[in-house]
Amino acid sequence: MTNTTPVNSKLVCVALNDKAQLAALEATFNQAPYNKPPTQPVLYYKPRNTWSSHGAEVEWARDFDGNPVPEMVVGASLGVVIGKTTCRVSPQEALSYVDGYTVVADYSLPEQNYYRPDIKGKCLDTSAPVGPQITPAANITNPDALSVSIAVNGAVKSVFELSQMQRSVAELISTISYIMTLQPGEIIAVGFAGDRVPVAKGDKVETSIEGVGTLTNTLGGA
Template structure:
């Protein structure tokens, strides 16, 4: 099932997809373009921890002229960085290079501590698409992204859907793509991750507790380009959804 969180007529609703429309809890069906989309996170639990992977695709590491990491390169994000489908993301004045990152996002469904790889998927509630914009001007070191690169308000669109894990038979075999103003600029597949989803859950839970609602953004393949004001960016993952964002 595809779950969404939207604002409609001034009220926030948890909705599901039904025949190309949004089904509200009271039974009403509304059009996708009649609502304001929010990140598909239920009011509780909110994500206490947002983990984001850098250089988790070998081709992207090569694109940035870095050696692929030998263990996950990870940084933390604040919830204010998240924004919804069809929302705007601001490009700061004077920036030379701001690029998208199409990423499969794992939503944790139950408490995970010292989880073994073979049991990892049992702790996943579902999956979403993230576009984890990076402002390269502010980057001090690819192995140590600073706050202005990855934690600016509304620079990480998430959605449109939270898709139940049961409806994604193999999250490690999903096509990813990005278009800028309708032109294909990025194409990849989750099978090319250096550290796959079960590995990441085992790795993180070996030293920290993952809680329901926590997010893991799993990195992006190569093909990033500069995004300018007015550009419409669509990051899409097979079976998960197409996330639309416009640069302001």
């Protein structure tokens, strides 16, 4: 295992990859402005200012007037760490481009609208811890069989079985590789539970994937 923060250049996150969330939003997506459910993966970036690591404090967000925001939430995902240049690969060969797996946490403002990218809510400083290490791909037989959990102050608040993702890990790598070339060290966060977990100032949050690791962070004050 490599005990470093494994981010290089891009951290690409996949939204709306929870089957239950998509089912709950079906009626909404069939109305304006969407008019139909998404037919391709819904992606967003966590830019460099958001990157953080295991054990680090996550800053509590402030509004445009400098006041602490009333609410923040967290989601957690399996992070797929790319091992070699990946461009236009098939689902059948996609997993051979993976160096390893890690845990990605995404702290953000609550999100209600998926029509436009939520730059304000997703680009908060220190809001994307990654770690605690890279687990080699050879150690994970089937990434789609893993389970992602979130505990706040020791109490489990969310469990997301990756078997419930709309699109598999291999399918996502393939599709994204047709949108953009992926380089070694870059990460895809393949899917989050639709219901994000509310957090409060001072909370200790543990995001865990058995066989991959437990990423621990605390929420700062503001």
